[in-house]
Amino acid sequence: MEREERFSFIARVPDEPGALHRVAAIITEFGLNITRAQYDQRIDRETVFFEVTGDPERCSQVLDHLDRAGLLQTSLPRSRILKLYVYLPHQAGALAAFLDTVRLGGANILFIDFDERGRHPERVTISLNLDQNGVVDDLLGQLSSAYKLEVVEYDPTGRHLDDTIFYVRFAQRVRELIGDEADDSFLLRFLHDINHTVQELMNRGRDPQEVFANVLSAGQTLRKTSDQGFYADVQQIVVSDQVTLFCFQMPCGGNVFLLKAGDELVLVDTGFGIYHDDILQMLARYGFTDLGQLKRVIITHADADHCGGSGLFAVPCYMHPGTLEVIRQANRAYGSRSEGSVLEEVYTTMINLFSGFTIPEDVHLFSSEPLGTVGPFPIVGEVRVGDLHFQVLEGLGGHMYAQTYLFCREAGIFFTADCVINFDSLTQARRDYSTLAVLLVTSVNVDSDLARTERQAILQIMTDLGTSRGQEERPGLICGGHGAVSVLDDHGRLIPYGAVTHYAAKE
Structure with a gap:
């Protein structure tokens, strides 16, 4: 007789039709029972929380399968936000070449604004998400050698991340409260717990953003009063x-x-x-x-x-x-x-x-x-x-x-x-x-x-x-x-x- 235990994990799914179903199908294929699922696009468009029950060995197989499919969240990148003004030459393909440099530099674009008929026809305003300090320096070096640019803002805390990666941003705020020694596996378990609270209080009519704010306020107030x-x-x-x-x-x-x-x-x-x-x-x-x-x-x-x-x-x-x-x-x-x-x-x-x-x-x-x-x-x-x-x-x-x-x-x-x-x-x-x-x-x-x-x-x-x-x-x-x-x-x-x-x- 198989042992039944309870397991929890966080899935990372692309914002596209059928993505969530792929995860559920894999869980079902290995005979596990889904006992909790929480996903809210208003909070984070790619993060889904699951609890399942079933045989431990089969759960391990599910996690391995999801990981290989790129559907399992196992880490929390320490994102850094870089906002730039970049001045492009007025020639065909200039924007495409610039974007290719950004891609090769390992940055994810969060925001871009470019209009040749606007007030600054030669300027691109862009916000980038980078997950390592070294990437920031390397990318700036590559861009500055090819373009005139201005650093408008650099946010190493990730507070200005958009809500497509809300939980990454929230985890970084938690890191500020408890110290950088907290590893990703610990923070992922903590996020799972907090999400469960949010889910329960949402079912009682509470605003999820208010709940997240109250969690952070509890920790921040303790820090401020010590x-x-x-x-x-x-x-x-x-x-x-x-x-x-x-x-x-x-x-x-x-x-x-x-x-x-x-x-x-x-x-x-x-x-x-x-x-x-x-x-x-x-x-x-x-x-x-x-x-x-x-x-x-x-x-x-x-x-x-x-x-x-x-x-x-x-x-x-x-x-x-x-x-x-x-x-x-x-x-x-x-x-x-x-x-x-x-x-x-x-x-x-x-x-x-x-x-x-x-x-x-x-x-x-x-x-x-x-x-x-x-x-x-x-x-x-x-x-x-x-x-x-x-x-x-x-x-x-x-x-x-x-x-x-x-x-x-x-x-x-x-x-x-x-x-x-x-x-x-x-x-x-x-x-x-x-x-x-x-x-x-x-x-x-x-x-x-x-x-x-x-x-x-x-x-x-x-x-x-x-x-x-x-x-x-x-x-x-x-x-x-x-x-x-x-x-x-x-x-x-x-x-x-x-x-x-x-x-x-x-x-």
Whole structure:
């Protein structure tokens, strides 16, 4: 009995009748089943995405057959755009001779404008696509020896490529975000994933160009807000006789919390991996120059903006067993009713790539057996920091499977991860970035009904806690995964607690 597996590849077909059918016929000839095909001439006139199921050996034969027929895309040329004014002699065959030189020079013509009765009868305006640096120099040398010419524009990024090779252009924009070390096979797989998201969202009425723009915007914003563009909003709160809490709101991602208890430092969440060096510089500015005092990192859940930098800290990293599994599966919807969502899986791949996600090595897992409950939440562990005793609570899986919370009843502190957030405290820039995730996955919660149930339960716990605490005591602190550390007012609204100061890398 033949094994059935799923395979994906990208076909490169000429823009002519019957070309797409040739690919489908080859797939069918070898007994494979096409489970996904996506082609849209409005995006790219020659690129088709396929997923097939069938025997691995037969799939290998199909790919070989398509490759030999020139119908398989196996590389992504690093195109460069050269725009020239070339002045031709007024004689028969001059244009043909010029075009022949261009062809022999290995350039593809993207645009040409020539009119003997126009304003510049002797001038050809031409845009060329060249895939190697050396080709540019050689071609210019050949042309300049035969013609008077002017270089109008040279674009080594390929941003001005026309839409006949849209995915080549898109891949080059991705290269700018993740570095030139990404090989073509990796980028082709990434393009296949992004195309699957585009296909799904197009079926929901979304504009494909908007989806591509949102993907790039997610990566570009992370780059712009790292290094010299990095900043944070900061709260410093004395929460007990021995412990001071620092809340650092990242530009685009989840909060990073630091608990200082004497000579011991404990982190709750790490932010995106791309921010790691920026966070270290920020901590130094606040006096934390000796990270040898950092004893533990506690991770609330597996989203990249909360644990993407966890592998960069050389200390034990504590998390729920399910969180480790979500990281391993690279699918933020793992363990939820949305597990099969293409949008969730591809978004995880995308954001992990753009944000420099690093997998922790020294992992310590909380219990999978409940030690009791707080409200509807199982207690799966305990954490002591100075004179504070936190219960580790397992969420219900609304925002993400295995999301955990830290609750200290005595001190009145609840680390609520992404279940309870003071959205009113978010800056417009942070709201805009959060909106990108919503646009790409439709909801940041893998189960919105459960997420509402969890939020109501946490707010009720904190409301009851406030009632039981004396008037002279500090209000209960809600430390959300984003936004300011807040307290509940008499109307149940979240109000930022204490002073919020601003940190900027440039200052």
